Structures are given as C-alpha cells and as structure tokens.
Amino acid sequence: MKGSKGFAIGFTIFILLLFAVQLNMPGRFSWEPTFANKDRNPFGCYVFDSIMAQSLPQGYCVTKKTLYQISTGREKRNVLIVTDKFQPDANDLKAIRRMAARGAKVMIVAGGNSTYTADSLMRDSIGAVFKGFPYFSINGLKQKIKSDMEHALDTIYWQQNDRVYGKGAYTTYSMMTESHVGNLTALSFDTLATSRTHLNPLAIRRSLGKGEVILVATPLLFTNYGVLDDNTTGYVFRLMSQIADRRVIRTTAYMKTAEELEAEQSPLRVFLKKPPLRTALYLALAVIALMIIFGARRRQRIIPVVEPPQNRSLEFVQLIGTLYHQKKDHSDIVRKKFGFFADELRRLLLVDVTDKTADNHTFDIIAQRTGMSRHEVADIVTDIRRVADGEMEATEYGVRLYIDNMNMIIEKIS
Known part of the structure; x- marks a missing residue:
C-alpha cells in the first residue's frame, strides 16, 4: 500500500510539473496567411497595422468598407488592399479609377491564381494582372533549405533611384516571391521592384488620372513577418512610402472571411x-x-457559464518580452528601432543618419527642425549609433534612454 501511495504521489507531481512546463512554453505559430487585423501569427497583420499606424505621417486605419464605399467619401486618402487573391468586379475597378481621377493612390498587394473574369477586367481597366501560383509551407521551406539553400532564397531588387531611396537589394525566401505582375498592356508603367528569379516585375506603378495605381505581387511580406524581418522591412517601407503623402486606409473587404478560412482548415x-x-x-x-x-x-443538464471574450494583447506583449528577456539582447532592440528612426529621418528630412561622412549636414538639419542644440543632437545620435554598429552593448536602462531619445526627435520633427 505504501508503495502504491508513493507511486501515485510521484506520478501526480510529474504530471503537474509537465503541465507547468507546457504552460510556460511559447505557443506554436500558425503559418496560414490571413492578413487579418487581429491576427498575431506571422502572416497576420496585427503588428503590421500597429507599426503603420505609428509610422505613416498622415495617418493609417483599417476598415471593412468596399472600394465603392470608400470612393463615395469626400476625404482625401489613399487606399491599400492586401489579400492572397484579388478578384474585383466591374464596380470595384470603376471605384479605383474614380479615386485615381481625384488624385488618390491605390496600392493593391496580392498574389496570382485569380479567376479568368477578374483577370480580364483588370487587364482592360488597369493594364496588368497578377500571375503565378503562390504557396507557402513551413515544412516544405525547411526541407528546401536543407536540400538546396541557394534556390530556397531569392533577392528583391529596388529599381527606383530618387532623392529619398537609392537602388537596393533585399534577401527573402523564394516562396515569398512566387507571384509577379504580368500581361502589361500599357507603356506608362514604372517598375518599382524585380527579383532574381522572375523576368516580370514584382511591383509596378502606373499613373491613372491625377493619381496612381500600384500593383505589388508580394502579399506575404505585408504581414507581421515581413515588417519584423530585418531583411524585408526596408522593402515594405519603401513601398508604403509611395502612398504616405495622404492618410492611408486599408480595406479588408477583399480578404477571406473567418468562416471561409475555418472551412478551408x-x-x-x-x-x-x-x-x-x-x-x-x-x-x-x-x-x-x-x-x-x-x-x-x-437527465437534466447544467447550463454552462459562457465566459466573455478575453483580451489577448497582454499575452502577446508578454510573449515578445519573454523572448527578449531570455536572450538578454537589449542591443538588438536598439538596432531595430534605429532602423525605423533612420527611415523616418530619410522621409521627413531627406537626410541619412547612417552616413557618418555627412554628420555635419545631418546634425545641422536635425537641430534646426527640432529646436535642439547641435551638440545635444550629435551626442544622442553618436551614442545610439555606437550600439547600432555593435561598438557598445546596451544595458537595460540604456535601451529605454535610447528609444526615448529617438521618439523625442521624431515627435519634435513631426
């Protein structure tokens, strides 16, 4: 009896310890593309929408309105559509042309494999369609990396060379660039981005009326994954800067509903x-x-108590905080924030804070716009740059100071 009782106690303790370990382990991610505003998984848009709302100077919001409903409004704004397949009807394309005629910019980010009718309408109205068969599998990607790492990667080339951004290259996985923009029937297209594996462009821009229509064939990068990956963040922000001159509204009316996604899974x-x-x-x-x-x-059944929906935002913050706390890498947070800080200064002041040879000009411009002294600006940027370049490691107190200083400069400029 004593042996049985000891075994039962030991087994119970083991189960409790196993449960505690499983409870504290990070949750598994779902790699199903949803582009949903509340989805915190890699291919959702919770982080993407949050960053854009804080970064775009004229404002950013998400709505369920259709293109026709947006086009009837009087507010001057640009439109962003992110979906796996864009299948517009005639009314949608008329709304796009109506908004472009008033000077708005419409960016459509989608993959290929659309219907024949939708492709025909887009070809006649816009002069281009999305081509390719996008497919992402995390297990397939892992196998491809093990067997053929060279072909598992692709390089996106930014083709435009203006006063804000020069030509650039961004490395990503080839599964992210399976689609492209094809059937170009107009001669007035500007190629924004191409890739190493495609002859056709990944992103184009066409003037339409007083506005523009921008087609981008890399929807998986306009997600939480794309905006947090150091290799593709610059590419995403370069594209978003094309429509940042007005308030941007992202419509989710052309995404699959939660019921459709659940049915597919x-x-x-x-x-x-x-x-x-x-x-x-x-x-x-x-x-x-x-x-x-x-x-x-x-028998009579007890009616269960239905608990109200819980807010999971705190759990997401705790998960990200736990990962950084375990790594003890405060400098990596400063490097990521410094990348966003440099992009904002390029866009707002047309200066490159990462170019040390232009420090005199850069510090003078920042000091003039912020009202700070040049010496104070130089000290702040120099300290942050030392951490970003790996010359110095940031402490737990230092990372807060650096981020607060960068936020202070951006707020004074804005």
Missing part, C-alpha cells in the same frame, strides 16, 4: 467533397443527434 471538407462520405457523415450526425435527444430526456 477543417478536415470535414474532405468528407463533403465525396458524395458517399458526405452521406455517411450526415447519417452519423443524425444518429448522434438522436442519442443526444434521448439522453437529454433522462
């Missing part, structure tokens, strides 16, 4: 496709329903 879709399996499923459900009805007549 459900294993029941296999049964529903085959008539014999569908009949067997319906019979099984009918038998189960009868068992539930007769069982309910024998």
Whole structure:
C-alpha cells in the first residue's frame, strides 16, 4: 500500500510539473496567411497595422468598407488592399479609377491564381494582372533549405533611384516571391521592384488620372513577418512610402472571411467533397443527434457559464518580452528601432543618419527642425549609433534612454 501511495504521489507531481512546463512554453505559430487585423501569427497583420499606424505621417486605419464605399467619401486618402487573391468586379475597378481621377493612390498587394473574369477586367481597366501560383509551407521551406539553400532564397531588387531611396537589394525566401505582375498592356508603367528569379516585375506603378495605381505581387511580406524581418522591412517601407503623402486606409473587404478560412482548415471538407462520405457523415450526425435527444430526456443538464471574450494583447506583449528577456539582447532592440528612426529621418528630412561622412549636414538639419542644440543632437545620435554598429552593448536602462531619445526627435520633427 505504501508503495502504491508513493507511486501515485510521484506520478501526480510529474504530471503537474509537465503541465507547468507546457504552460510556460511559447505557443506554436500558425503559418496560414490571413492578413487579418487581429491576427498575431506571422502572416497576420496585427503588428503590421500597429507599426503603420505609428509610422505613416498622415495617418493609417483599417476598415471593412468596399472600394465603392470608400470612393463615395469626400476625404482625401489613399487606399491599400492586401489579400492572397484579388478578384474585383466591374464596380470595384470603376471605384479605383474614380479615386485615381481625384488624385488618390491605390496600392493593391496580392498574389496570382485569380479567376479568368477578374483577370480580364483588370487587364482592360488597369493594364496588368497578377500571375503565378503562390504557396507557402513551413515544412516544405525547411526541407528546401536543407536540400538546396541557394534556390530556397531569392533577392528583391529596388529599381527606383530618387532623392529619398537609392537602388537596393533585399534577401527573402523564394516562396515569398512566387507571384509577379504580368500581361502589361500599357507603356506608362514604372517598375518599382524585380527579383532574381522572375523576368516580370514584382511591383509596378502606373499613373491613372491625377493619381496612381500600384500593383505589388508580394502579399506575404505585408504581414507581421515581413515588417519584423530585418531583411524585408526596408522593402515594405519603401513601398508604403509611395502612398504616405495622404492618410492611408486599408480595406479588408477583399480578404477571406473567418468562416471561409475555418472551412478551408477543417478536415470535414474532405468528407463533403465525396458524395458517399458526405452521406455517411450526415447519417452519423443524425444518429448522434438522436442519442443526444434521448439522453437529454433522462437527465437534466447544467447550463454552462459562457465566459466573455478575453483580451489577448497582454499575452502577446508578454510573449515578445519573454523572448527578449531570455536572450538578454537589449542591443538588438536598439538596432531595430534605429532602423525605423533612420527611415523616418530619410522621409521627413531627406537626410541619412547612417552616413557618418555627412554628420555635419545631418546634425545641422536635425537641430534646426527640432529646436535642439547641435551638440545635444550629435551626442544622442553618436551614442545610439555606437550600439547600432555593435561598438557598445546596451544595458537595460540604456535601451529605454535610447528609444526615448529617438521618439523625442521624431515627435519634435513631426
């Protein structure tokens, strides 16, 4: 009896320890592209929308309105559409041309494999369509990296060379660049980005009326993953800067609904496709329903208490904080913030804070716009740059000071 009791206690302690370990482990991510505003997984847009709302100077918001509903408004704003397949109808394309005629810019970020009707309408109205068969599999990507690392990667080349951004190259996985923009029927297109593996461009820009239409064939990069990956953040912000001259509104009316995504992920879709399996499923459900009805007549069931939906924002912050706390890498946070800080200064002041040879000009411009002394600006930027360049490691107190200083400069400029 003593041995059995000791075994039971030991087994209970083991189960509790196992449960505690599993509870404290980070949750597994879902790599299903949703582009949803509240999705915190890699291919959702929770972080993407949050960063854009804080970074775009004229404002940024997300709505469920259609293009027609947006075009009827009087507010001057640009439009962003991010989806896996863009399948517009005639009214949608008329709304795009109506907004462009008034000077608005419409950026459509989508993959290929659309319907023939939608492609024909886009070809006639805009002069280009999305081509390719986008597909992402995390397991397939891992196998490809192990077997052929060279072909698992692709390089995106930024083709424009203006006073804000020069030509650049961005390395990403080839599964992110499976689509492209094709069937170009107009001669007035500007190529914004190409890739090493495609002859056709990944991003183009066309003047339409007083405005512009921008087509981008890399939707997986306009997500939480794309905006947090150091290799592609610059590419995303360069594209977003094309429509940053007005308030940007991202519409989710052309994404798959939660019900459609759930139906695609459900294993029941296999049964529903085959008539014999569908009949067997319906019979099984009918038998189960009868068992539930007769069982309910024998005993009274307690009505469960429905808990209200919980806010998971704090859990997301705790997860990210736990990862950085475990790594003890305060300098990496400063480097990421310094990258955003440098992009904002390029856009707002047309200066490159990463170019040490132009420090005299850069510090003078920043001091004039912020009202700070040149000496104070030089001290702040020099200290942050030492951490960003790896010459010095940031402490837990230092990372807060550096980020507060960068935020202070941007707020004074804005």
